[in-house]
Amino acid sequence: xxxxxxxxxxxxxxxxxxxxxxxxxxxxxxxxxxxxxxxxxxxxxxxxxxxxxxxxxxxxxxxxxxxxxxxxxxx
Ligand SMILES: [Zn+2]
Numbered sequence: 370x371x372x373x374x375x376x377x378x379x380x381x382x383x384x385x386x387x388x389x390x391x392x393x394x395x396x397x398x399x400x401x402x403x404x405x406x407x408x409x410x411x412x413x414x415x416x417x418x419x420x421x422x423x424x425x426x427x428x429x430x431x432x433x434x435x436x437x438x439x440x441x442x443x444x
Contacts, residue, residue: 412427413426420438424436
């Protein structure tokens with residue numbers, strides 16, 4: 370009787386560990402995916418070649434490999 374009970378507890382502990390391990394793995398695999406999603410939106414700051422104003426790369430005007438804050442500074 371006692372041996373059967375302790376076996377049940379061991380099985381329960383193993384089950385809890387398996388669930389916990391699965392949960393940890395699930396969290397681990399979810400995090401890099403969400404980070405990869407955020408990375409392209411985190412704007413890299415670039416300086417305008419004319420006035421040195423720092424602007425997000427996606428808002429900058431790139432011409433001949435140089436960054437400009439506005440069309441006026443591009444000329
Ligand atoms: Zn400028």
